[in-house]
Amino acid sequence: RKEVEQDPGPFNVPEGATVAFNCTYSNSASQSFFWYRQDCRKEPKLLMSVYSSGNEDGRFTAQLNRASQYISLLIRDSKLSDSATYLCVVPGGSYIPTFGRGTSLIVHP
């Protein structure tokens, strides 16, 4: 099993839709989790940290399921500007940040 796995998508959704991404991880000792957003040919930028109790920031909600070893990102009321690739980050072996391959989101009018 790969350390971090994400569905690459693309997820093609209309404006206003709700969309959810999952990211599974294999290192059960992982403590810190993050979601990043990456636009084409740009650097990844931190979107949200993922806490055990969940984390909500406006239209974005991140949750952690330790028992099943996955984190999720929920985007409500999708905007055209949400179109991007969403990367999850999990501490891997030796606590090296390990990135998923990313999930591509396309929001259309």
Place this chain on the structure above:
Amino acid sequence: SQTIHQWPATLVQPVGSPLSLECTVEGTSNPNLYWYRQAAGRGLQLLFYSVGIGQISSEVPQNLSASRPQDRQFILSSKKLLLSDSGFYLCACQGSRDEKLFFGSGTQLSVL
């Protein structure tokens, strides 16, 4: 807050030429530093990481090397570039273990 300077933004180099990419960090001390490479349409591949001056760990055997001559300076080098070295190179900084990463703006390298 941390600021990462990475340059150049774009680089076109012939096969067999040398490479030197530099990354400098401001606003933090003794950070963990990382070099990632991203091929077109692919995920981020960790190349090197460093937890301190002169301490370099390599994740993938390859044509590249890294050095950390100062606390906030991280350099990626190659003596002879290969076509397969083309990609988007990203430097990243982490204040300490388990903290979030901050990225430089990246270098798009094309080896022709």
